[in-house]
Amino acid sequence: MAYGTQHWPTEIRLKQAEKRLEIDFDDGARFSYPAEFLRVESPSAEVQGHGPSQKQIVAGRQHVGILAIEPVGNYAIRIKFDDLHDTGIYSWEYLYGLGQNQETLWRQYLAEIEKRGLKRDPRAR
Numbered sequence: 001m002a003y004g005t006q007h008w009p010t011e012i013r014l015k016q017a018e019k020r021l022e023i024d025f026d027d028g029a030r031f032s033y034p035a036e037f038l039r040v041e042s043p044s045a046e047v048q049g050h051g052p053s054q055k056q057i058v059a060g061r062q063h064v065g066i067l068a069i070e071p072v073g074n075y076a077i078r079i080k081f082d083d084l085h086d087t088g089i090y091s092w093e094y095l096y097g098l099g100q101n102q103e104t105l106w107r108q109y110l111a112e113i114e115k116r117g118l119k120r121d122p123r124a125r
Contacts, residue, residue, distance in 0.1 A: 044088035
């Protein structure tokens with residue numbers, strides 16, 4: 001058992017056409033993650049930095065898709081996005097937390113890009 005893992009996925013569905021990842025967990029929780037949300041919340045050092053104060057805001061990813069997911073041991077997946085970002089290792093605990101806090105995290109992201117004058121759509125002017 002991986003350290004810290006309390007919730008294990010029972011089913012993972014990649015919906016490429018919908019640009020969405022769906023995960024069912026063993027406690028009955030079910031989460032549906034838009035690719036854009038997963039990309040801007042990537043656990044990679046490129047996005048998260050090396051501490052909470054270093055988190056980078058990634059804008060212009062409204063149309064990002066998921067090319068593939070691959071297992072990392074028995075505790076995580078690596079998501080390969082079509083913008084070629086693939087360095088984030090999404091542990092089951094991280095994904096569960098993202099699912100539980102998706103609404104709040106998304107609101108915070110939208111507020112932050114607006115505050116910085118950034119756009120979700122890279123084609124927007």
